[in-house]
């Protein structure tokens with residue numbers, strides 16, 4: 001397939017380009033903060049950039065009328081409303097975490113949530129590399145939204161950590177811990193590749209990555 005990346009020289013942009021090249025796909029549209037290179041019209045656009053790029057990403061996808069996969073974090077309710085509006089015209093797949101493990105963890109958290117009453121403390125801790133700009137991580141926010149209670153959030157920015165999320169559930173008598181750790185950015189780019197292979201043939205609509213995996 002011929003695809004485009006917004007945020008192509010970033011850490012995720014590079015990881016996606018590497019995996020997609022191994023799978024035989026061709027990067028024909030590249031956009032960063034200050035540069036745009038278009039060799040050909042892409043069949044889909046992938047956005048792993050920063051929240052500041054969001055309005056322009058929506059405008060580009062609208063103009064090109066191609067599907068969008070978006071993993072950029074820091075998006076808020078108003079941004080999601082815009083994505084859903086865009087999804088009336090093209091297919092949009094969104095997730096704050098494209099790893100398979102975090103999507104399994106999400107299902108486990110929903111299961112645990114069914115057993116909890118107010119007697120349980122819930123804390124989410126996340127650790128990422130020192131260059132990460134947003135805090136708490138998009139994943140921590142996404143996981144917290146699966147719970148009836150508002151959990152405490154803790155963030156660390158340390159060295160080269162690709163992404164670690166831990167969720168602790170404790171009552172006065174016991175502690176349950178669920179944890180996920182990415183070993184590399186391939187954990188995320190693999191999910192983007194699965195999404196790209198499917199989105200090409202999908203009808204317009206807003207889809208979470210968890211729906212694509214099922």
Ligand SMILES: NC(=O)C1=CN([C@@H]2O[C@H](COP(=O)(O)OP(=O)(O)OC[C@H]3O[C@@H](n4cnc5c(N)ncnc54)[C@H](OP(=O)(O)O)[C@@H]3O)[C@@H](O)[C@H]2O)C=CC1
Nearest residue numbers: 007009010011012032033048049053071072073096097098
């Ligand atoms: N959903 C998921 O599974 C995952 C999501 N992420 C998220 O992906 C995003 C990117 O992460 P990462 O690659 O580490 O970040 P980087 O800082 O390494 O890369 C950001 C990229 O976005 C570009 N950019 C910045 N501002 C704009 C703009 N206004 N318009 C167009 N492009 C812009 C940068 O271009 P330039 O260099 O020219 O400034 C750069 O290429 C983050 O939001 C991160 O949280 C990360 C991993 C997994």
Ligand SMILES: O=C(O)C1=N[C@H](C(=O)O)C[C@H](O)C1
Nearest residue numbers: 073096097132137138139163
């Ligand atoms: O910026 C990162 O690196 C990551 N960002 C996402 C997030 O904010 O949750 C996903 C992953 O943990 C890596």
